[in-house]
Amino acid sequence: MQRLCNKRIVLGVTGGIAAYKSAELIRSLTRLGADVRVVMTKAACEFITPLTLQALSHNPVHLDLLDTRAEAAMGHIELAKWADIVLVAPATADFIARLAGGQADDLLTTLCLATGAPICLAPAMNQGMWRDETTQENVAKLASKGLKMFGPADGSQACGDVGPGRMLDPDEIAVHTAEMFTHDIFTGQNVLITAGPTREDIDPVRYISNHSSGKMAYALAEAAVEAGARVTMVSGPVTLDKPDRVKVVDVISAREMHDAVMDNIDDIDLFIGCAAVSDYRPVEILKDKIKKDPGNSEEILELKLVRNPDIVASVAARENAPFVIGFAAETSHVIEYATSKMQKKKLNMIVANDVSDQSIGFSSDSNEVTMLAEGMQTALPKASKKVLARKILNVASRGYHQWKSHQWKEEQES
Known part of the structure; x- marks a missing residue:
């Protein structure tokens, strides 16, 4: 090791x-x-x-x-x-x-x-x-x-x-x-993290996006390095400094993020889907800027949207999938919706947080989450995202190493 x-x-x-x-x-x-x-x-x-x-x-x-x-x-x-x-x-x-x-x-x-x-x-x-x-x-x-x-x-x-x-x-x-380094829970493991929002172009000057700042994912990347992992991060557009000792792949759209993840997933042991990926994109990106009708104050603009690829589900569905952790940013019924998402997408673990509380979540320096897995529910109280990132990885490591041990046993028996 x-x-x-x-x-x-x-x-x-x-x-x-x-x-x-x-x-x-x-x-x-x-x-x-x-x-x-x-x-x-x-x-x-x-x-x-x-x-x-x-x-x-x-x-x-x-x-x-x-x-x-x-x-x-x-x-x-x-x-x-x-x-x-x-x-x-x-x-x-x-x-x-x-x-x-x-x-x-x-x-x-x-x-x-x-x-x-x-x-x-x-x-x-x-x-x-x-x-x-x-x-x-x-x-x-x-x-x-x-x-x-x-x-x-x-x-x-x-x-x-x-x-x-x-x-x-x-x-x-x-x-x-x-022995001087105590944070070695992922020593030698390859970790891939998605970060930030994605932007889906409407025309040359407008896009659809969300309020994600990328702070949680960037804190997780730093904590994973501290824990001894080799870290790759696929990041949407953010204003944060790139973490030290992390390979960062910059993308803009959900499809770019999906392609970048798939290009880097082969040797990954742990995947953390922390990005706030746009679920939909415009069917057509207009070549010219949309012009409003100055004489019609009640003008309605309609956009036709199509689903983006589900990155976390795509990773979990791979034949040799890594240990997959998703994030669920919800505004109501947080645990219920997060549990359903974890089960439908066949994730190993999910991190649920309530983004309706403006003091935590998007753009905030703090967060408060609940980690869910089969037979496990662990609440992590409000803390800075840097502190919380270490706690998330500590909980994740227990599930990961149990999963890894099970995988090893299956290989020995086959």
Whole structure:
């Protein structure tokens, strides 16, 4: 299982003999799905070459505090914002002392001070240096600020001594790093989410649409990334910034959304139909703008509409359908209508919300929903859509993993 799927790790390598283990650590982290970028101190380059670590990480190795190739030449700020976690392995006594003292005299110490991501250190040094009172004070100081220590281990050292100070094995460090991320309920899974409204053209300047802002779907996409998933989002026209680490396919109409979903559905494990798709479109899109009759104040304009394809039902009807979650935005009899929709379209789960309440739902930053599945009804009270998105995925994960286990059993029995 790729427990670090979608996670961004800055690996700091300092100047100790254990630097050779950093190569294997990169392999361990990438095997778990992590995207690794390496920062080396000048001393580290005496023990292992940047080219080796670049080849293993598939990313350029960062060496200089002011890098003209980086954004605005401020590499430490760029990396500090990019990282989900900063892992320093090996972390020498010198580096630990400089970090504890708040120094920022190279790229690695500077980005450690600039980042808001968790910082983890894997100490590696002679047993006497590790036992030294000053080193222990520095370690305690950093731990009191929330930095995590992975190790050190006890055993034979390069200098011939035996005792504490060995860097942990790379696989152990990788496991400890993965354990730093608790939101891993969809690690390694492929998730497809539809978002926002669709627009159905009437003429070159007019269209039919709805009040959907896309905020709920975009929050779900961010939460799914946080949960370790690889996320694709097919989005109607919205004014929101694209979520980080999400593949976004922009569409306008319901038919475009349907085609985009079908083009991306083959390898999807979980589909969430959160978009407010227009049920109908004009039979004909006029080439010229409709003109009103200025002399007829009671003029009536009639539009002939035709049904749009039902995207959620189409996905659920596939031979190898993923786990399908629909959304039901209702103004009355919310649970009744949502349950009927789930059953008719053969969905695994549905999220029902009352859009008649103007304080929640469309365009609001908050929502309140009830999640329904066969034999299950879970009410999620009013909360911000970002908070609610995490709760929706937590409930969904239980149903998904039960469904996945059932699918696996059926395959074994067939």
